[in-house]
Amino acid sequence: MTRDLSRLLRPRSIAVLGSGWAQNVVEQCARMGFDGPVWPVHPTRNQIGGVAAFRSLADLPGVPDATFIGVNRHATLEVVAELAAMGAGGATCFASGWEEAGEADLQVALVAAAGNMPVLGPNCYGVINYLDGALLWPDQHGGRRVERGVALLSQSSNIVINMTMQARGLPVAYVACLGNAAQVGLAELAGALLADDRVTALGLYVEGIDDAPGFAALAEAARAAGKGIVCIKSGKTELAQVAAASHTASLAGGGAASSAFLRQAGVAEVNSPSELLETLKLFHVLAGAAGGPRLGGRLCSLSCSGGEAGLVADLAAPFGLEFPPPSDAQRERLGAILGPIVTIANPLDYHTFIWGDGPRTTDVFSTMLAGYDAGLFIIDPPRSDRCDPSSYGPALEAIRAAAAATGKPAIPLASLPENFDEGMAGEMLAQGMAPLMGLQEGLAAVKAAQTAPGRPGWRPVPAQATGGTRLLSEAEGKALLARAGIAVPRGIAAPTLAQLAERAGPLVPPLALKGLGFAHKTESGAVRLGLASLEGQAEMPGATGYLAEEMVAGAVAEVIIGARRDPVYGVTLTLGMGGVTAELLADTVTLVAPVGADEVTAALRRLRLWPLLDGYRGRPKADVAAMVTAVLAVQGLMLARPALAEIEINPLILRADGAVAVDALVREELP
Missing domain, CATH: 3.40.50.261 (Succinyl-CoA synthetase domains)
Known part of the structure; x- marks a missing residue:
């Protein structure tokens, strides 16, 4: 159903029902300069907030675009139905006591009463429109x-x-x-x-x-x-x-x-x-950029203190922010301006030799910024009530001038939030700069503003209702994987150990013996490795059957691939370092299906232990391409078979050439 929310969000007339909280709405609209009529509605009061009140909605001189409903939940149902019948533009429902209080049927009735009229809430404060001075807000x-x-x-x-x-x-x-x-x-x-x-x-x-x-x-x-x-x-x-x-x-x-x-x-x-507000400053200044506002990954940092330069470098490291060194041309130009004492680096401590010299400061700032995607300018003006901040004027102006000269984002960054007061911050925003307040939150905002745009047209798989599940035996699960093209060890299953021993002749030792029917076989004592034969093996209590497999040689790494139905995001994929220490390492990445090979490869490169897959210190490289192929095969199974609730391969043995699913857990929805 398509609803038009424009009248509710940008009203020309507002109705207000209720008394105490409703009075706040009336008064705030007046205080904010809303230039449309505000119509209080109350069955007994003559005025609310100094504005004459109407006895009922039927008495209003027109149909309200937006209505604040500040009456109890049962009366709210009647009001919403009447507003919808009038053709009102929408309402906010302030009262609590609906689904959050176990009254789901009452909330269903509210939606039915509203029909196509937009309703915010219930149990909702409402909306403030600072552009037009319209407030449906009780606090x-x-x-x-x-x-x-x-x-x-x-x-x-x-x-x-x-x-x-x-x-x-x-x-x-x-x-x-x-x-x-x-x-x-x-x-x-x-x-x-x-x-x-x-x-x-x-x-x-x-x-x-x-x-x-x-x-x-x-x-x-x-x-x-x-x-x-x-x-x-x-x-x-x-x-x-x-x-x-x-x-x-x-x-x-x-x-x-x-x-x-x-x-x-x-x-x-x-x-x-605080990180959200600082990031919004960046997005506000960068608004209108083709493909969405975004900061590039190559940053420079400038300050007049070595301590600040070092602090920026230290605090930026956990965010993965990059400060590449200046080019030779930049070094030459900056060295000519700053002199031989200043070390030309990034972050740059430009010292105070140029302090107060607007043209030279602008030249340094512009020269540095020109070689990067964006620049951080660490500056903390003195507090104006006890100090004279005027000497900081040339540096602040140089930041603005550098942005204008280069067309690159020049970002003033105060090490402490309070060192930019509200007036100064507002003035810089009006000049097209995003003043970030506080090193930690400022750097977090810069990292957030580097978020890559999503893949065009990408949508997650619609979520589906889930119920009870059953665990497939490992033999059943591996047969499913094999049909999807994922290599599994050669093996034989049987309901008893005796029958397994009779059938295991074609298998080449060393062998792995597993008891079936366990989600976690290692913890249950249901795995025995390196067996020369199955003769004399003791039963495994609780096993519903047995599986014998040839052990896989040539392992370079053990990894995990997991796919699950998610009640919100459809299907999620978890990839990372696996084996019995998977949870101890906790080195995984998560993706939401559908994804392609490039996205899977990029995600694997984010693993802390990625170097172990990529030939760390002369080790053989793992066949990552085979892992990517297996991930896409698991994803294909989940997308093609809605009854599958979860697939986990742990470990997937990565060799220098190829990959083998050594252990598999598969759950499917009960019919």
Whole structure:
């Protein structure tokens, strides 16, 4: 169903129902300078917030574009139905006590009453439009009117209220909350906010994603419009995953799937509100860039202190930020300006010989910045209430001039957040610079702004409902893998050890003996390796059958490939270093299907122990191409057979030539 949210988000008239909280809405619209009519509705009060009240919706002089509903949940149902019948533009439902309180039927009734009329919530604070001064918001906030700026969308009202109190100079155009998102969901509301040409970027606080394919489409549309999206995804510590039956389940926990999804959709992910706000500054300044706003990977850093240069280098390392050395031409030019005492490097400590000399400072800044994708200029002006910051003027102007001369992003970065006050930060943003406040959060923002755009047209596999599952025997699982083209050891299965010994004659020792019916055979004592024969082997308690296989020689590395149905993202793939120490190493990457060979290879290169696969210190190189082929085969099985719930190969033995699935766990949905 397609809904038009424009009247709700950009109303020309607002109705307000309720008393206490509703009064705040009326007063805030007046304070913010909303130039349309605000119509309080109350059955007994003559005025609310100093504005004459109407007894009922039927008494209103017109049909409201937007309505704040601040009455109890049962009365909310009646109001929503009446508004929908009137042709109102939309409403926010403030009352709590719906699905979050176990009243799912009441929430279903609310959606039915709304029909095609957009409804935010319930259990929702609402929306603030700082562009037009329209507030459907019952609480305090820290924003002010702007002509253009970023939108903040949150699944937590308190989190976004806190962000409106920022004193970082970031212009905020909209604040919106989803509440229970009974009708209007995350992707729909985000898309409606980004559709406003005055919105430059979108910041999200997300507890859950309700429509992953729709969200991926939204992210692609935002990039096409030159607008960046940055997200905090909460709820990453999924402790229940640890108790799951497979290595894949625990290794893919901790938000790995959501982070993989955001990365593949081209959405920047950060960990804190301060990092989100700083990243939004970059996206705000870079808005309109073809293919979406993004910083390149080659950075330079300039400061007038060796301590600052060293600190930047140290703090940037965990983020993987790169500071390549200057070119010979840059060294020559910078050396001529700065003199023989200054060591020309990156990060650059340019000393204070040029301090206060605007033209020479501009020359240094421009020369350095010209050779890079973007530059960080570490500068901490003195506080104006106790000091005189005027001597910092030439350096600040030189940063702006360097950006203008080179066409490259020049980013002022204060080592402490408070060292740029709000007025100074706002002025720099108005000049087209993104003043980052705090080294740690500033560097995190720079890294986030380097997020690669998603693959055009990429959408995750739609999620499907899952129920109970059954564990296939390893023999059944390996037969499935073999049919998909994945090499497995030559082996024989039998229901008893005696029968297995009778049939194992064609197998060439050394042999591996495994008991069937266990998710984790090693922990259950159901694996015996290096056997010369099967004669005299004791039974394995709890085994439902037995499997004997020829052992695989020539191993270069043991890796893991896991694929699982995900209730949000469809199918996830976990790849990394495997074997019995897979969880101890915890060196894995997660992808969201579908992916291609290039994406799988790039993901493997992100492993900490990638050098072990790539011939570390003269070791033989593993056949990574064979692993990539196996990953794509596992993905193909999951996409072609919806009944498959999970496939795990651990280990996949990588040899110098080829790969063999030594152990396999396969679960499928019960009929």
